[in-house]
Amino acid sequence: MAKTSANEKAVKPNVFMRIGLFIKQIIDELRKVVTPTAKELFFWSLAVFIFVLLLMALVTGMDFGLGKATLGIFG
Template sequence: MAKASTTVKAKKPNVFMRIGLFIKQIIDELRKVVTPTAKELFFWSLAVFIFVLLLMAFVTGMDFGLGKLMLWMFG
């Protein structure tokens, strides 16, 4: 004879409990964030600014160089 299955389905928490858990997890993660010092913020901002300037110069040079190449090739 086969026994009836006695497994019980785990009850899924309602929407409000899931939202509350989500908010709690967000707050827990935000507590782990380390705020940079003013000196660190300045130097990282400077590094990003310099990198963006170098990237702009590179793209401008490529655009100018390839434009001249196309004019030379196709007149």
């Protein structure tokens, strides 16, 4: 059975090794990125645009309705 002392620390890589590892991990993740086709990009952009329009309509309706309700209550 091997003895380990309480004051013995695990070896921590220096700052340059950690930066190098971080950059390597970034490059590895960027290799996984898939560029959308023009058709996919168009349809996703259209979906986002429609979603934003719906949210704008919802917020506008709530603003108008709550404004009328507040005016009716506090008149």
